Amino acid sequence: xxxxxxxxxxxxxxxxxxxxxxxxxxxxxxxxxxxxxxxxxxxxxxxxxxxxxxxxxxxxxxxxxxxxxxxxxxxxxxxxxxxxxxxxxxxxxxxxxxxxxxxxxxxxxxxxxxxxxxxxxxxxxxxxxxxxxxxxxxxxxxxxxxxxxxxxxxxxxxxxxxxxxxxxxxxxxxxxxxxxxxxxxxxxxxxxxxxxxxxxxxxxxxxxxxxxxxxxxxxxxxxxxxxxxxxxxxxxxxxxxxxxxxxxxxxxxxxxxxxxxxxxxxxxxxxxxxxxxxxxxxxxxxxxxxxxxxxxxxxxxxxxxxxxxxxxxxxxxxxxxxxxxxxxxxxxxxxxxxxxxxxxxxxxxxxxxxxxxxxxxxxxxxxxxxxxxxxxxxxxx
Numbered sequence: 001x002x003x004x005x006x007x008x009x010x011x012x013x014x015x016x017x018x019x020x021x022x023x024x025x026x027x028x029x030x031x032x033x034x035x036x037x038x039x040x041x042x043x044x045x046x047x048x049x050x051x052x053x054x055x056x057x058x059x060x061x062x063x064x065x066x067x068x069x070x071x072x073x074x075x076x077x078x079x080x081x082x083x084x085x086x087x088x089x090x091x092x093x094x095x096x097x098x099x100x101x102x103x104x105x106x107x108x109x110x111x112x113x114x115x116x117x118x119x120x121x122x123x124x125x126x127x128x129x130x131x132x133x134x135x136x137x138x139x140x141x142x143x144x145x146x147x148x149x150x151x152x153x154x155x156x157x158x159x160x161x162x163x164x165x166x167x168x169x170x171x172x173x174x175x176x177x178x179x180x181x182x183x184x185x186x187x188x189x190x191x192x193x194x195x196x197x198x199x200x201x202x203x204x205x206x207x208x209x210x211x212x213x214x215x216x217x218x219x220x221x222x223x224x225x226x227x228x229x230x231x232x233x234x235x236x237x238x239x240x241x242x243x244x245x246x247x248x249x250x251x252x253x254x255x256x257x258x259x260x261x262x263x264x265x266x267x268x269x270x271x272x273x274x275x276x277x278x279x280x281x282x283x284x285x286x287x288x289x290x291x292x293x294x295x296x297x298x299x300x301x302x303x304x305x306x307x308x309x310x311x312x313x314x315x316x317x318x319x320x321x322x323x324x325x326x327x328x329x330x331x332x333x334x335x336x337x338x339x340x341x342x343x344x345x346x347x348x349x350x351x352x353x354x355x356x357x358x359x360x361x362x363x364x365x366x367x368x369x370x371x372x373x374x375x376x377x378x379x380x381x
Contacts, residue, residue, distance in 0.1 A: 004024075004028065005026045011026060032075055036078035036081070036082045037082045037083075037086070040056060040060070040083075042059075043058070043059040043060065053092060056092050056093070061098055063100060064099070064102065065098040065100065065101050067103060067104075068104065068106070069103040076101070079098070080097060083095070083096065105178070105181055105184055106183045107174070107184050108146055108184065109122065109145065109146070109156060111145070111153075112132060112153075113143060114134050114141075115139075115140075119151070119153040119154075120140060120153060125140065148186070166198075168287035169191060169195045170191070170194075171286060172194040172197070172198060173190050173191050173194040175247075180243075180245070181242070197252070201255060201290065202290065204255070204258070205297065208262075208269070208273065211269075213262045214265045215265065216265050216266055216267055216268055220337060220338055223267075223336045223337070224267050224272070224275055227254060227258075228274075228275050228278060228279075228313065229313055231251065231254040231282070232310050234247070235251065236309070244286070247286070248286065251279070251283070251286075254275075254279065258272065263355075264355075266336075266349075274313075276294065278310040279294070280294035280298060280304055281295070291304045321336070321373055322336050322337075323375065324374070324376070326377040327356070328377075332355060332359060333353065335349070340372050346370070346376060356378075359380075364380060364381055365379070
């Protein structure tokens with residue numbers, strides 16, 4: 001706390017001009033002055049001296065500083081000055097306070113005003129078709145998309161979002177919508193889309209555990225394992241590069257690929273379970289609540305957060321390729337294989353492809369054109 005506030009004899013005094021009892025001002029330091037060296041004190045807060053070189057050498061400089069761009073010309077500038085000044089007078093040894101800097105974007109929202117030129121919040125707006133109205137059904141003026149601000153009332157209460165969709169949905173939307181160094185526009189449609197995807201992962205996992213799919217025995221597991229390896233590598237690299245939206249995109253791709261393999265009955269249950277286990281760990285930094293629920297149903301025991309970060313299985317993508325399946329010259333599907341089948345064997349694989357079977361069912365196959373590793377064209381009438 002402020003030491004001056006505890007010095008009552010100093011704080012309570014007599015004004016020399018009026019002779020009246022007055023209280024001296026105790027808040028004498030500018031905020032940026034105080035925030036320019038506190039990290040040095042964090043290294044040894046219980047030490048009787050201001051700084052301990054040994055502790056500061058151990059803990060500092062900070063590996064990663066994350067803050068708004070508005071800090072660059074005040075807090076960061078002053079912090080560097082304090083560190084260099086303290087270094088010059090031999091109080092510390094370090095030259096810089098922070099090794100890395102990342103400036104995150106702001107959360108923004110549409111602004112609205114009524115006919116009285118008063119700001120309106122999102123909860124005071126009703127959208128009908130492409131127009132916006134207040135609660136009294138008056139047309140409102142739609143303003144710029146700006147940084148969320150209480151003064152302009154373009155703020156969203158996180159409590160209502162969490163109560164309706166859950167904290168994971170809010171996290172997933174904010175991470176997926178744009179790069180973290182850019183401004184994020186908060187939209188209801190974006191929140192709803194994130195909620196839908198989270199439920200897709202949950203429902204898919206329940207369906208797998210309940211044996212709702214026809215799993216393959218002689219499967220193309222290597223294709224899914226290769227996609228899983230690719231996802232682990234990309235998510236890991238993108239997290240380290242602060243490209244969280246790209247990590248989210250990688251996970252979308254994995255789920256869509258997995259769903260397609262399941263729909264085509266082209267993968268074994270063991271492979272799917274292994275993929276979902278590793279997926280639950282990949283999700284931990286982004287949507288921890290779903291991550292823990294998935295892990296508890298798939299594995300149990302210790303929590304997902306206690307596990308090591310997933311590592312690649314070691315499957316190569318180079319041996320996999322896509323074969324376009326055409327009907328009367330029009331591509332209806334592309335199947336991924338890790339081997340080159342004979343035409344008859346390829347038809348056996350297609351027996352489990354619901355999309356193709358719906359098209360050729362009860363049709364007469366006139367002829368087929370098969371180019372190995374490239375295309376199978378089925379001519380029907």
